[in-house]
Amino acid sequence: MSKSEVRGLVNEVKAQVSILAAFVALMWGLEIIDTGLSGLLNQFGILPRSIVGLRGIVFAPFLHGNFPHLIANTAPFLVLGWLVMLRRTNEFFVVSAIVMLIGGLATWLVAPPFTLHIGASGVIFGYLGFLLSRGYFERRIGSILFSxxxxxxxxxxxxxxxxxMPGISWQMHLFGFIGGIVAARLLAEPRAKRRSSRDF
Incomplete structure (x- = not known):
């Protein structure tokens, strides 16, 4: 590996760390503010079949019920998020957007009325669905082993x-996971492009 390639790899890793750190810092910053506001920000979560509740599709993944909830989500978000961007950094943003849209909209449609859905776990399950199913859609040994x-x-x-489990939004988990599978299908590499990319 040449010096320029090593430098490029180092810069890419730095970018990945910065992106994940920014997302986590946003979650923690919002939870600190929300604690000071006695949970007022949580109203921006997903409220099923309420027009105003649609805003939760964007905001819900960054909001949490309390610090234990946030702590439980932080480590898997960092690990699975990094695995999603390991091959290409920009896949992280595409997968996140697809998961948030599909998972959030489906939760809004089918979850019980008068419930509130917040937390990054839906996105985390989306990352898991993406990583587990990518090997199936790409049908190459590296991707399969990675999955x-x-x-x-x-x-x-x-x-x-x-x-x-009471108090757990299984709808966000399920539909986030499905959103990750959809993202894996949409981002599966055509055979013609496989030789030029990392083999996982």
Whole structure:
């Protein structure tokens, strides 16, 4: 690997760290403000079948019920978010947008009325769906092995798409996961382009 390639790789890693740090800093900053406002910001979450509740599609992933909720989401967001951008940094933004749109809109459509849905877990499940299904759609050994490794690391999270635990938005988990699968299908590399990209 040449010096210019090493320099480019280092710069890319720095960019990835900066992007993830900015997202996490925004989540933590909003939670600090929300705590000072006694939870007032949480009204910007997803409110099913309420027109004003549509704004939650954009805002809900950055809002959390309390610090334990935020702490529980921070580590998987950082790890899975970085794995999403590992091949190409800009995939992180595309996958995030698709997951937020599909997961948020579906939650708004089917979740029970008069409920509030907030938290980054829907996006996290979207990243998981993307990483697990990318190998299937691309059908190449590197992507398949990468999906298997992710499954071994975080496959246990899949049970979170099932209803059961009170206070947990399984709808955001389920539809975020589906959004990640859709993103993997849309971003699957055509065979003609595979030789020029990283093999995972």
């Amino acid at each position: 298997i490794v992710v499954g071994l690391m975080y496959g246990g999270l899949i049970w979170g798409v099932l209803p059961g």
